[in-house]
Amino acid sequence: MDYLAVENASKTFGGGVRALDGVSFSVERDEFFTLLGPSGCGKTTLLRSIAGFADLTEGTITLDGARLDRTPPHRRDIGMVFQDYAVFPHLTVAENVAFGLKARKTPAAESAARVAEALATVRLGALAARLPAALSGGQQQRIGLARAMVIRPKLLLMDEPLSNLDAKLRIELRDEIRDIQKSVGTAAIYVTHDQEEALAISDRICVMNAGRIEQIGTPQEIYADPRTIFVASFVGTMNVTPWDAAGPGFPPGFAPDRAHVWAIRPEHLRIGEGRPGAVAIRGEVDKYTYLGREAHVAVRTPDGRFVIQVADPAPGLRMQPGTPVSVGFDPANALFFDEAGRRVAT
Ligand code: ATP
Numbered sequence: 001m002d003y004l005a006v007e008n009a010s011k012t013f014g015g016g017v018r019a020l021d022g023v024s025f026s027v028e029r030d031e032f033f034t035l036l037g038p039s040g041c042g043k044t045t046l047l048r049s050i051a052g053f054a055d056l057t058e059g060t061i062t063l064d065g066a067r068l069d070r071t072p073p074h075r076r077d078i079g080m081v082f083q084d085y086a087v088f089p090h091l092t093v094a095e096n097v098a099f100g101l102k103a104r105k106t107p108a109a110e111s112a113a114r115v116a117e118a119l120a121t122v123r124l125g126a127l128a129a130r131l132p133a134a135l136s137g138g139q140q141q142r143i144g145l146a147r148a149m150v151i152r153p154k155l156l157l158m159d160e161p162l163s164n165l166d167a168k169l170r171i172e173l174r175d176e177i178r179d180i181q182k183s184v185g186t187a188a189i190y191v192t193h194d195q196e197e198a199l200a201i202s203d204r205i206c207v208m209n210a211g212r213i214e215q216i217g218t219p220q221e222i223y224a225d226p227r228t229i230f231v232a233s234f235v236g237t238m239n240v241t242p243w244d245a246a247g248p249g250f251p252p253g254f255a256p257d258r259a260h261v262w263a264i265r266p267e268h269l270r271i272g273e274g275r276p277g278a279v280a281i282r283g284e285v286d287k288y289t290y291l292g293r294e295a296h297v298a299v300r301t302p303d304g305r306f307v308i309q310v311a312d313p314a315p316g317l318r319m320q321p322g323t324p325v326s327v328g329f330d331p332a333n334a335l336f337f338d339e340a341g342r343r344v345a346t
Contacts, residue, residue, distance in 0.1 A: 002026035009059035019045040021211035030185045036198040037208035043191045079148030081158040085140040087132045094128040100151040118146040138169045156188040195235045229341040241304035248303045256344040259336040266309035268333035285323040
C-alpha cells in the first residue's frame with residue numbers, strides 16, 4: 001500500500017478559484033518528493049491541505065493507512081518547515097527545538113536528549129543557548145528543520161525553505177536537507193518553484209500547472225523525457241519552435257503527423273553542420289552570453305531563434321552579432337508536441 005496517498009484532491013476557493021483540480025499521487029515511506037511549479041499553480045494549497053491548515057473541497061488523503069483528512073492538524077504527526085523560518089524570537093535555539101516535544105508532554109530527560117540529537121544533526125549543537133536573532137538566515141532555517149524533525153514525524157513538509165537565502169547558502173543547505181532526509185528516512189514533501197533545486201534534491205518531482213499535475217517522474221525523466229510542452233519548457237532551457245514540415249530539413253516522415261511544435265535542448269545543438277545525417281539550419285548570431293563554465297549562443301534562423309550551449313572559451317566562437325553560422329543537431333534529440341501540448345512519439 002502507498003505510504004501517503006492523495007486521491008482526486010480538489011480545492012475551490014470562494015469566488016470560484018480552482019486552486020487544485022483532481023490531483024492524485026502517492027509518496028513512498030522514505031521518499032523525497034517535490035512539488036514544482038510556477039507561482040499560483042496550487043503547490044502551497046496542496047501542502048497546507050496535507051498539513052491540515054486547509055480543507056479539500058473534494059478528495060482524500062491517507063497516511064500510513066489512516067485517513068489524514070479526518071484527523072485534526074495537531075494529531076497528524078507532521079513536521080513542517082516554512083519559508084520564513086517561523087522561529088520564536090524570545091526562545092533559545094534549544095527551546096525552539098524543544099517546543100513541539102513540550103506540547104506533546106515528552107519527559108524532560110528524553111526531550112533534552114532528542115533536542116541534542118536534532119541539533120547535532122543540523123550542526124547547531126554549539127549554538128543551543130543562543131537566541132535566534134544572533135543567528136544567520138541559514139542557521140535559523142536549521143532550527144526550523146531541527147524543530148520539525150525532533151518530533152519524529154511520519155511526514156516532513158517543507159514550503160520553499162530556501163527561498164530567503166542567498167544562492168551559495170541555498171545550494172549548501174539544499175544538499176544538507178537531502179542528506180538529513182536520507183539519513184533519518186522520513187518521507188518528505190518539498191515545495192519549490194526553482195527547477196534546478198527540484199532536480200538536485202528530489203527522488204521524484206511532481207510538476208504542477210494551474211491546479212493540475214503535468215507529470216510525475218525522477219529528475220532524469222522530467223528533464224530528458226518531458227511528457228508535455230509545459231514540463232519541457234519549465235524545467236531547464238528549451239528551444240521551442242512551431243513545426244513546419246517544409247522547414248528545418250528533418251528526414252522525410254520523421255515528424256509525427258500531429259506535430260504542432262518541436263523542441264530541443266541547447267546542449268543538443270551545435271554550431272556547424274556536424275556529421276552526415278544531422279540536420280543543419282542556417283542563420284546568424286544574435287547574442288553571445290558568457291556563463292563561466294559554458295556559453296550560450298543565440299542564433300536567429302528562418303525557422304526561429306535557437307539557444308546553443310557551447311564550451312567557453314571556444315576558439316573562434318566569441319562571435320559578433322550578425323556572424324553567419326549553421327545550427328547542427330541530431331534529429332533524434334528533437335521532441336514533438338501536439339496542439340494540446342502533449343508529447344507525440346516519433
Ligand atoms: P506560490 O508559489 O506563489 O505560493 P502556489 O503554487 O503555492 O504559488 P497557491 O498559493 O496554492 O499557489 O495558490 C493557488 C491558487 O489559489 C492561486 O490562484 C491563488 O491565488 C489561489 N488562492 C490561494 N489561497 C487562496 C485563498 N485563501 N482565497 C482565494 N484564493 C486563494
